[in-house]
Amino acid sequence: MLRDLKHRGLSGVDRIVSDDHKGLKNAARKHCQGVRWQRCQVYYLRNIPGHAPASQRGTLAQAFSRLFCPETMEEARTVRNEILRIFGKKAPEAMECLEEGFDKALNILTFPK
Known part of the structure; x- marks a missing residue:
């Protein structure tokens, strides 16, 4: 999902808010490097x-x-x-x-x- 959003032009993201799901957190680290994660x-x-x-x-x-x-x-x-x-x-x-x-x-x- 995050990779697809980046390919469609998503930029300027400064934080990601999600639950504590390990897969989503790993994807955020991989595809949105430098973006801060906040637990929902x-x-x-x-x-x-x-x-x-x-x-x-x-x-x-x-x-x-x-x-x-x-x-x-x-x-x-x-x-x-x-x-x-x-x-x-x-x-x-x-x-x-x-x-x-x-x-x-x-x-x-x-x-x-």
Whole structure:
């Protein structure tokens, strides 16, 4: 797909947003060298609660709604650290997922405005 888009004239791409699919990420590296990849925030957020106890999922969803409001990566990390502090013992597997994908899901905050 990416190769076909390039052959049809696609240019000026500065980022690719997708889920965490290895094949798509490899294709992006191969056919769009130098383009930054960002993990899709929707898929990222949908994945995390599945690793939390059912009793914590609603509260986690409310906490995550604040995660994508900050305008800088520093502010986002502050919110993330607060979420980790609150849910670290209640939902450790979910917090591990939060940490693993955080930088790639909020990569957009590192782009100039």
